[in-house]
Amino acid sequence: MSRKPFVITGILIVLLAVVIPAWVFRADADPERGETEVPANLKAGQTRFVENCGNCHTLYSAGTYSNFGPNLDQKLAPAGTPTGPDAKSQKEGTYAQVLSAIEKGYDDPSVPGRMPAGILAGPGAREVADFVSQTAGRG
Ligand code: HEC
Numbered sequence: 182m183s184r185k186p187f188v189i190t191g192i193l194i195v196l197l198a199v200v201i202p203a204w205v206f207r208a209d210a211d212p213e214r215g216e217t218e219v220p221a222n223l224k225a226g227q228t229r230f231v232e233n234c235g236n237c238h239t240l241y242s243a244g245t246y247s248n249f250g251p252n253l254d255q256k257l258a259p260a261g262t263p264t265g266p267d268a269k270s271q272k273e274g275t276y277a278q279v280l281s282a283i284e285k286g287y288d289d290p291s292v293p294g295r296m297p298a299g300i301l302a303g304p305g306a307r308e309v310a311d312f313v314s315q316t317a318g319r320g
Contacts, residue, residue: 236249237296262318
């Protein structure tokens with residue numbers, strides 16, 4: 182009896198069991214490593230977010246999971262967030278909110294903990310605000 186069918190079956194099994202799941206896994210984000218695919222213009226902000234904000238905040242698009250501060254997907258773009266034309270002004274509002282939180286800090290007295298001011302400034306702060314406002318809640 183020829184061994185060929187076994188070889189072919191073996192190759193098929195490797196394909197199904199290893200290659201395809203690996204591909205699917207890569208296509209999906211790897212939350213542990215902050216590798217969610219974002220447009221090239223948001224990459225620098227994503228990296229800065231992971232380095233400066235990820236210790237305290239969950240944000241799916243950055244692959245960060247911490248609950249010291251609020252979950253930014255939920256806080257900034259809860260379910261029911263507009264899509265289409267309204268989404269643009271919603272993102273602009275979020276941009277301003279995030280930039281203000283970064284530059285001035287934020288302290289809601291009814292929530293334990295506070296967001297420290299001045300973690301980033303200037304272009305770095307704007308990059309992060311851009312990244313967060315474009316991607317929050319859009320995992
Ligand atoms: C030391 C932990 C810590 C770090 C680091 C941190 N935050 Fe926060 N952040 C908090 C906490 C705590 C709150 C909630 C404060 C409150 O509601 O009183 C918060 C709140 C926020 C809010 C919500 C503000 C609002 O309007 O409700 C935004 C947006 C935010 N952080 C963005 C960021 C960004 C962007 C970074 C990185 C530049 C960052 N945070 C870094 C702890 C942190």
